[in-house]
Amino acid sequence: xxxxxxxxxxxxxxxxxxxxxxxxxxxxxxxxxxxxxxxxxxxxxxxxxxxxxxxxxxxxxxxxxxxxxxxxxxxxxxxxxxxxxxxxxxxxxxxx
Numbered sequence: 001x002x003x004x005x006x007x008x009x010x011x012x013x014x015x016x017x018x019x020x021x022x023x024x025x026x027x028x029x030x031x032x033x034x035x036x037x038x039x040x041x042x043x044x045x046x047x048x049x050x051x052x053x054x055x056x057x058x059x060x061x062x063x064x065x066x067x068x069x070x071x072x073x074x075x076x077x078x079x080x081x082x083x084x085x086x087x088x089x090x091x092x093x094x095x096x
Contacts (some may be wrong), residue, residue: 028053028089029052030085031057031085031089031090032050034085035059043066046066047060048061052090055091057078059094059095060096061095067095077093078090078091078093
């Protein structure tokens with residue numbers, strides 16, 4: 001027997017994520033993946049940890065040379081990540 005109150009599963013999941021207010025955290029996790037992709041394997045080897053908290057992207061680096069290189073490129077990295085996400089998710093990039 002078919003129910004008359006059928007709904008799209010994708011739409012139900014979007015509504016659930018929005019109602020539970022976890023969409024911001026999911027976007028932050030997506031940014032971490034895009035950041036690793038943009039930095040590539042060469043710079044990725046020197047990353048200890050990537051995290052996002054309250055719109056701030058934290059990059060923990062092992063190499064001071066890579067840190068100084070990224071220091072010059074951090075605004076470009078921020079702009080490219082926000083462009084990839086379609087909205088401003090990252091407000092600031094901090095290198096440690």
